[in-house]
Amino acid sequence: MGQTIPAAAQESTRIEIVNASEMSYDKDNNGDVRKLVGNVEFKHKGARLFCDSAYQHIDQNNMDAYGHVRIIQGDSLTLTGKRLFYEDDKQLATIYDEVVMKDKKTTLTTDQMVYDMQTNVASYTHHARIVDGQNTLTSRYGYYYSKSHDLYFKSDVVLLNPKYEMKGDTLRYNTTNSTAYFLGPTTIRSDSNLIYCEQGWYNTETQISAFSSNAYLKTKTQVLKGDRIYYDRMKGYGRADGNVTITDSVNQVIIGGDYAEHYEKTDSSFATGHAIMTQIFDGDSLFLHGDTLMAVSEKGDTSRKTNKHTLFAFHDVKIFKSDLQGSCDSLVYDYRDSTIRLFTNPVLWSGLNQLTADSITIQVAHSKIDRIYLVNSAFMASRADSLQEGTLDSLRFNQIRGKIMTGYFSENKLYKIFVEGNGQTIYYGKNKNDQMFGVNRAECSNLMIYVKENKVQGVTLINKPDATFYPIHELSTRELRLKGFHWLDEKRPDKKEDIFNNRISK
Numbered sequence: 001m002g003q004t005i006p007a008a009a010q011e012s013t014r015i016e017i018v019n020a021s022e023m024s025y026d027k028d029n030n031g032d033v034r035k036l037v038g039n040v041e042f043k044h045k046g047a048r049l050f051c052d053s054a055y056q057h058i059d060q061n062n063m064d065a066y067g068h069v070r071i072i073q074g075d076s077l078t079l080t081g082k083r084l085f086y087e088d089d090k091q092l093a094t095i096y097d098e099v100v101m102k103d104k105k106t107t108l109t110t111d112q113m114v115y116d117m118q119t120n121v122a123s124y125t126h127h128a129r130i131v132d133g134q135n136t137l138t139s140r141y142g143y144y145y146s147k148s149h150d151l152y153f154k155s156d157v158v159l160l161n162p163k164y165e166m167k168g169d170t171l172r173y174n175t176t177n178s179t180a181y182f183l184g185p186t187t188i189r190s191d192s193n194l195i196y197c198e199q200g201w202y203n204t205e206t207q208i209s210a211f212s213s214n215a216y217l218k219t220k221t222q223v224l225k226g227d228r229i230y231y232d233r234m235k236g237y238g239r240a241d242g243n244v245t246i247t248d249s250v251n252q253v254i255i256g257g258d259y260a261e262h263y264e265k266t267d268s269s270f271a272t273g274h275a276i277m278t279q280i281f282d283g284d285s286l287f288l289h290g291d292t293l294m295a296v297s298e299k300g301d302t303s304r305k306t307n308k309h310t311l312f313a314f315h316d317v318k319i320f321k322s323d324l325q326g327s328c329d330s331l332v333y334d335y336r337d338s339t340i341r342l343f344t345n346p347v348l349w350s351g352l353n354q355l356t357a358d359s360i361t362i363q364v365a366h367s368k369i370d371r372i373y374l375v376n377s378a379f380m381a382s383r384a385d386s387l388q389e390g391t392l393d394s395l396r397f398n399q400i401r402g403k404i405m406t407g408y409f410s411e412n413k414l415y416k417i418f419v420e421g422n423g424q425t426i427y428y429g430k431n432k433n434d435q436m437f438g439v440n441r442a443e444c445s446n447l448m449i450y451v452k453e454n455k456v457q458g459v460t461l462i463n464k465p466d467a468t469f470y471p472i473h474e475l476s477t478r479e480l481r482l483k484g485f486h487w488l489d490e491k492r493p494d495k496k497e498d499i500f501n502n503r504i505s506k
Contacts, residue, residue, distance in 0.1 A: 015056070015063065015088050016043040032058040040065070045091060047073040047117055051084065062087045069095060071115070077146050078102045079115060079122075091117040099124075103146055106132045106175045120146040132175050135204050136160045139171075149175045161204060163233070164190035178205045192264060194218045195231065207233035215240075217262070222269065223247040224262050236264030244271060248295065251309055251335050252367075254278040255293050267297035267309075274500060277311060279333075281367045284322055284412065289499035290331065291315040309335045317342070318499035323412055324369065325349040327491045328360075338364040348372065349492050350414045351454020352382040355407065356486065372407035372414075379484050380405065380417065380449070382456065384428040384436065392487055394477055396436065398456055399426045400449055401482045414454070419447035425459055426480050429469070439480060442467035 017023075021038025034056040042049040042063075052067025065084040071093060072078050082097035093115045101108040101115075101122060110128035115121075122144040130137040130151060137160075139153035151173040159166035159173070159180060168186035173179070180202045188195040188202065188209075195218075197211035209231045211217075216225040217238050225247075226240025239261045246255040246262065246269050258273025270292060277288040290313030297309050311333035319326035329344035340362040342348070348355045348362075350372075357374035364370060374380075384396040403421030407414050423444045428436045445463035449456055461467065493499045 015086075017041075017056075018043050018048075020054075034058060044088060045117060047071055049084075049086070049093075061089045071095075073117065073120070073146075076104050077120075079113070081113070093117060101144065103144075103149070103175065106130060106149075106151075108144060108151075122146065130173075132173070133178065133204075134161055135173075135178070137171075137173060151175065159204075163207075164188055166202070177203065179203045182211070190233075192219065192236075195229075197229070200229075209233070219262075219264060219267075221248060221250045221267070222262070223249070224260065224269070226260065238262045238264075246271060246295070248309065252280040253295075253309075253311070254280075255295060255311075257293065268295060270294035275313075276499070277313070277333075281321075281364075281369075281412070286319065286321040286324070287496050287499055288313060288317065288319050288331070288333075290317040311335075318493050319348075320493045320496050320499050321412075323350065325493050326360075327488070327493075340364065347488050347491060350407070351451075353414065353451070353454060353456075354381045354488060354492075355379070355405070356484075356488070357405070369409045369412050371409065372405075374405040374407070376403065377484050378402050378405035378419070379482070379486075381485060381487065395487075396428055396439075396477055396480065397426070397485070397487065398428060399480075399482045399485060400424070400447065400459075401484060402447065414451050416451060417447075417449040419449070421445065423447040423461075424482055425449075425461075426482060427456065427459055428472075436472050438469055438472050439475065440467060440469045441480070 017036065018041040020036035020040045024035045026033040026035060036056065037053045040051045040054050049065065050068065050070040051065035054063055054065040056063045063086045065086065067082065069081045069084045070078065079095060079101045081095035081099040085094045095113050095115065097111065099110050099113045101113065108128055108130045110124040111126040113122055113124045125141040127138065127140055128142060137153065137158065139157040140155035142151060142153040144151050153171045153173065155169065157168045157171045166180065166186065166188045168182055169184035171186065172181040172183060182197055182200045185198050186196070195211065197215035198213035200209065200211035200215065202209035211229045212227060215229045216223055217229055217231060224238055224240055226244040227242025229238060229240045231238040241259045244257050244260040246260055255269065255271050255277050257271030257275035260269060260271040262269040272292045275290060275293040277293055279286040292314045294312040295309055296312070313331040315329060317328045317331045326342060326346070326348045328342040328346035331343065332341045342360040346357065346360040348360055355372065355374055357378040358376035361373040362369060363373070380400040382398045384398050400419060401424040402419035406418045408416045423446055425442045425447060427440045429438045429440060430436050442461055442465055444461040444465040447462060448460040450458045
């Protein structure tokens with residue numbers, strides 16, 4: 001039966017003894033020691049402590065408790081273990097062996113814990129396991145702030161959820177809003193993607209998150225990087241801003257920009273703001289810029305074993321490759337047949353040659369440019385007097401015009417062009433001193449033009465040609481312009497950086 005403690009005894013200690021089946025004193029063992037046995041209960045500063053037995057060191061203001069140790073603080077926190085050492089001056093409790101802390105929906109287990117009852121902060125250094133709803137967290141050591149419901153984890157931090165696994169070096173977890181805050185290198189791995197960051201947060205209930213500091217999101221085929229990444233796992237939606245890159249490992253394509261979005265369910269992305277696509281070819285790369293770049297996967301294509309992505313580029317599109325440059329308003333790069341199609345005022349430059357048409361298609365094979373198709377109003381022009389200065393009207397140009405042109409490439413270099421339908425040419429003849437002495441004007445249904453080192457080396461007229469050779473000064477340069485001639489050299493990007501500049505002369 002419990003004993004009532006005399007008032008004098010209660011005044012001799014800061015701890016109030018509420019109940020004990022037996023109580024005795026020992027003054028010969030390092031000062032006054034009060035021994036309590038059976039259904040022991042204490043009160044101290046709003047907390048209640050239960051145990052099977054206890055030794056209260058009156059002179060030292062501390063206490064040892066044994067067997068079914070339990071601390072209850074407030075209406076939510078319960079702490080249990082097999083034994084306890086309590087320093088009442090500091091209100092510091094150290095609990096040992098099979099320690100369990102419960103706070104509403106959170107349960108923490110470890111082998112040893114120190115609980116500061118003044119600050120309501122618990123700490124552990126012997127690994128701990130925390131269960132909070134569907135989340136299970138483990139770490140080597142950490143802190144729990146019961147007032148703010150914050151858990152701080154350090155070293156070998158792991159958060160397991162049925163949908164993903166989170167690993168990190170340092171992490172804060174709030175049990176009220178179920179949000180994890182990353183304070184060091186962290187990876188989040190699921191069946192659909194892997195996320196890495198060194199700073200950010202993740203709401204484990206809504207599965208909405210934000211990442212920064214070397215952050216990236218990696219799917220089976222793409223990697224999204226940026227200074228800041230926002231991700232909604234439920235919707236399969238991610239966005240990034242600041243130094244954004246989207247790398248497509250299947251098609252060897254990198255898309256960059258100031259801002260980008262990625263949709264997992266359709267495996268599609270778009271980028272804006274200094275948007276650039278880099279297509280990796282053998283020994284070279286093609287750089288493409290547009291106001292907006294969008295990569296879309298074919299609907300229903302889940303295996304991605306075949307290249308079924310399509311890239312769209314919109315407005316003020318520019319292309320730069322060391323041996324090929326281009327400009328147009330919009331472009332479609334279809335990886336299924338490895339074609340790049342240019343629309344609305346398209347123009348390409350290959351060496352000294354300018355090519356224009358209503359639409360232009362670049363055919364890629366084995367990571368190299370194989371052919372170029374110019375459809376409707378196809379036109380090729382090059383400077384005949386490339387060393388001569390003067391106004392556009394005074395300059396001389398070799399010109400080829402036809403309904404359709406097909407340009408053939410070898411090792412990414414243009415070596416011949418076939419013209420089909422309504423072929424017309426103006427070609428200047430030169431002597432061995434590279435001086436122009438005349439001009440040949442010809443019309444023919446079909447033509448074959450041979451190119452070497454980016455210069456026209458010869459023209460073969462096919463199917464009833466009609467040609468006339470004129471002395472160099474007999475016709476003016478204005479008379480030697482085929483219909484549809486436009487010299488667009490000011491639009492040409494001379495280097496990679498020029499694809500971001502609007503050099504068009506209006």
